[in-house]
Amino acid sequence: MTEVIFAKDMADAYEIVNKRVLSHGVIRRSVRGDTRFLPNVLLVIDSPKPKLSQYAPNRFPQVDDPDSAWVILDDGETTYENRMHEPVDQTAHGSKLLERYPYTRRFSYSIGRPWDLEGGMPPSLMEVYLQGIEGKVHITGFARSIDTYNYLNLNLLWLASVQQRIAESTGLSPGTIALMIVNAHLYLRDEDEVGKIREVDEALPGRHARLIRAKTIPMGWRETLEYVYSEGFEDATQWGEIFERQGKAKFGHRVLIDIENPLEDMIDDMAPFTRIYGEEYAARYIIGIPEVRIEDGEVYTYASRARGDPDDPKWFKRGVVDQLSAVIRRLKSDRWTRRAAVIISRPWDILLDEPACLRAYVFQALDDETLGLTLFMRSNDAFGATHANQYGFARLLEWVARETGFKNCRMTLLACNMHIYQDSWDAVEKILRPEMPTLRERLGLDD
Numbered sequence: 001m002t003e004v005i006f007a008k009d010m011a012d013a014y015e016i017v018n019k020r021v022l023s024h025g026v027i028r029r030s031v032r033g034d035t036r037f038l039p040n041v042l043l044v045i046d047s048p049k050p051k052l053s054q055y056a057p058n059r060f061p062q063v064d065d066p067d068s069a070w071v072i073l074d075d076g077e078t079t080y081e082n083r084m085h086e087p088v089d090q091t092a093h094g095s096k097l098l099e100r101y102p103y104t105r106r107f108s109y110s111i112g113r114p115w116d117l118e119g120g121m122p123p124s125l126m127e128v129y130l131q132g133i134e135g136k137v138h139i140t141g142f143a144r145s146i147d148t149y150n151y152l153n154l155n156l157l158w159l160a161s162v163q164q165r166i167a168e169s170t171g172l173s174p175g176t177i178a179l180m181i182v183n184a185h186l187y188l189r190d191e192d193e194v195g196k197i198r199e200v201d202e203a204l205p206g207r208h209a210r211l212i213r214a215k216t217i218p219m220g221w222r223e224t225l226e227y228v229y230s231e232g233f234e235d236a237t238q239w240g241e242i243f244e245r246q247g248k249a250k251f252g253h254r255v256l257i258d259i260e261n262p263l264e265d266m267i268d269d270m271a272p273f274t275r276i277y278g279e280e281y282a283a284r285y286i287i288g289i290p291e292v293r294i295e296d297g298e299v300y301t302y303a304s305r306a307r308g309d310p311d312d313p314k315w316f317k318r319g320v321v322d323q324l325s326a327v328i329r330r331l332k333s334d335r336w337t338r339r340a341a342v343i344i345s346r347p348w349d350i351l352l353d354e355p356a357c358l359r360a361y362v363f364q365a366l367d368d369e370t371l372g373l374t375l376f377m378r379s380n381d382a383f384g385a386t387h388a389n390q391y392g393f394a395r396l397l398e399w400v401a402r403e404t405g406f407k408n409c410r411m412t413l414l415a416c417n418m419h420i421y422q423d424s425w426d427a428v429e430k431i432l433r434p435e436m437p438t439l440r441e442r443l444g445l446d447d
Contacts, residue, residue, distance in 0.1 A: 112343030136175030218268035245423035
């Protein structure tokens with residue numbers, strides 16, 4: 001249902017994913033032709049060197065200039081490259097940020113736009129995140145949907161070109177390349193060609209992605225804490241300039257969490273929030289019910305970004321869009337749509353001290369009765385935030401499922417940097433390794 005695929009290089013990645021979709025994909029109807037699809041595939045590639053698979057159908061000039069393939073027809077024929085630089089030059093600001101703080105978590109390109117959902121051909125790629133680790137810059141793309149036979153190759157080439165450009169401007173070396181595909185599919189008309197692709201072994205799993213499968217949110221939370229605390233990287237943080245005890249953090253790179261039953265047993269006994277807080281957070285900050293409200297001291301909420309942010313007309317020079325309402329309408333009209341996507345990030349986030357951690361999310365039908373929600377976060381506090389975040393996201397999923405007639409829910413979250421601040425290490429230690437009473441204490445002999 002959700003998986004991480006490790007590949008040695010770009011050609012192997014293309015071949016492994018296409019063979020996986022062919023062998024394990026479920027047939028789904030589509031307005032452009034029936035498909036086989038796999039949900040929630042995170043592809044991680046060790047070598048950043050561009051390498052075209054011999055089985056890919058793409059030829060020049062798209063291979064030489066991958067950006068030429070991404071003309072967004074519903075938006076004045078702009079490209080991904082245009083969106084990286086308008087209305088804010090995210091490359092210039094992000095490169096300076098990464099050069100000054102090689103450990104920054106704040107460099108994430110906002111590619112999607114609120115009005116994409118209303119168009120006939122919205123762009124597949126919604127967000128691109130860059131992370132410096134141990135002298136290398138790693139890149140992660142988030143795509144709502146990709147035709148793996150025809151377009152996976154070009155998406156990977158484009159990500160490699162962005163990574164190389166940032167590496168050259170910051171003095172870092174290119175690291176791994178990753179792409180999270182919410183709906184990886186191939187058209188049945190291409191099955192014969194995909195069948196000719198060779199079988200390739202996956203690369204060994206590394207430290208640059210981890211899949212956590214859990215029945216419930218609390219079970220996933222504890223496993224996440226254990227992984228980050230015990231096996232994560234450790235580095236400085238920008239918050240250390242303000243809060244001394246947050247100057248260091250342990251973090252997992254690309255932590256992918258799949259929750260089978262997000263609406264069951266939703267709060268851990270040791271969670272750092274209450275159920276009342278979780279419900280209020282979900283309603284006001286994430287969903288925006290009964291109305292979207294930004295309180296004093298807030299620049300935005302996830303609800304305002306999803307349903308019409310007051311800053312949008314100033315920057316985009318066009319009206320606001322209620323993406324959540326549009327998602328519900330689309331799911332009602334086409335249960336199997338691949339376009340039920342919401343963009344939370346904005347290009348001007350790169351200018352903020354507190355850019356949105358949640359960047360985008362996508363709803364998709366996993367079967368006739370199950371609605372899936374996949375969320376992409378550039379950064380997530382494993383101890384202080386992710387449990388409450390996931391509680392709120394589950395309520396969002398429940399609300400949309402109820403509005404669109406789905407009975408079951410499943411939730412997947414990818415955090416590119418899942419971290420625990422130094423000031424929380426003791427608290428996490430107590431959760432994971434609680435002190436056990438001695439035998440004398442259990443027998444009541446110390447009274």
